[in-house]
Amino acid sequence: MSERIGETPYTSAEEIKKELLEYATKYCSSSFVELIQETLSDYRFFVAPGSIGHHHAYVGGLAKHTLEVARVCVEAYKKQPKLDPDCLIGCAILHDCCKIYEYVLDRHGQYEKSEYYNLVGHVTGGAMLVDRRIPGRQDAVHCLLSHHGKREWGSPVTPRSVEAKILHDADYLCSREVEEVIPAEEVDKETFYPAHTKHMLEHVKKTHQLDVWLG
Ligand SMILES: [Fe+2]
Numbered sequence: 579m580s581e582r583i584g585e586t587p588y589t590s591a592e593e594i595k596k597e598l599l600e601y602a603t604k605y606c607s608s609s610f611v612e613l614i615q616e617t618l619s620d621y622r623f624f625v626a627p628g629s630i631g632h633h634h635a636y637v638g639g640l641a642k643h644t645l646e647v648a649r650v651c652v653e654a655y656k657k658q659p660k661l662d663p664d665c666l667i668g669c670a671i672l673h674d675c676c677k678i679y680e681y682v683l684d685r686h687g688q689y690e691k692s693e694y695y696n697l698v699g700h701v702t703g704g705a706m707l708v709d710r711r712i713p714g715r716q717d718a719v720h721c722l723l724s725h726h727g728k729r730e731w732g733s734p735v736t737p738r739s740v741e742a743k744i745l746h747d748a749d750y751l752c753s754r755e756v757e758e759v760i761p762a763e764e765v766d767k768e769t770f771y772p773a774h775t776k777h778m779l780e781h782v783k784k785t786h787q788l789d790v791w792l793g
């Protein structure tokens with residue numbers, strides 16, 4: 579069985595929540611902290627799967643995937659604090675939060691796509707949430723709308739800012755099979771996260787020629 583990129587040793591929802599809240603309070607502005615606190619206070623965030631057919635397709639997968647993406651974005655921010663932390667870290671934490679509405683359990687206990695999935699979708703839903711709760715942050719709305727990277731992958735716009743490009747890459751790589759990104763010899767359980775982050779940042783630099791941003 580293959581590992582998922584960014585697989586963390588965390589199994590407790592409480593641990594994931596604590597780390598995400600620490601990132602929010604350390605790096606984000608108060609309006610984002612407030613929205614993130616509220617989002618993470620909904621138990622469904624820690625129960626929902628990351629998807630039902632692709633990555634993190636298990637109970638709690640959404641929270642784990644979110645933590646993995648957030649960790650990569652925090653590392654990118656530490657390398658380049660000129661980036662906007664709300665757009666990078668705040669949006670990393672919120673980017674898939676409306677997935678809690680996308681999947682419902684059927685009578686057999688299997689997840690299936692909800693009406694919300696078909697009528698709204700988490701990409702648009704997340705953008706609307708931020709736009710409604712934190713008016714005037716078009717830059718953050720853009721990051722949420724573009725986080726799938728391409729129109730054919732479900733984003734109505736493609737990433738135009740550095741923060742949006744990094745968030746998309748982090749999301750993309752954190753939903754791939756680990757062997758697609760990290761050389762096998764570097765997959766070490768003890769040092770998994772540093773290897774993951776290192777390769778992800780290298781990928782971001784190469785893809786978007788961001789050496790000037792990420793050093
Ligand atoms: Fe997404």
Ligand SMILES: [Fe+2]
Pocket residue numbers: 643647673674749
């Ligand atoms: Fe995601």
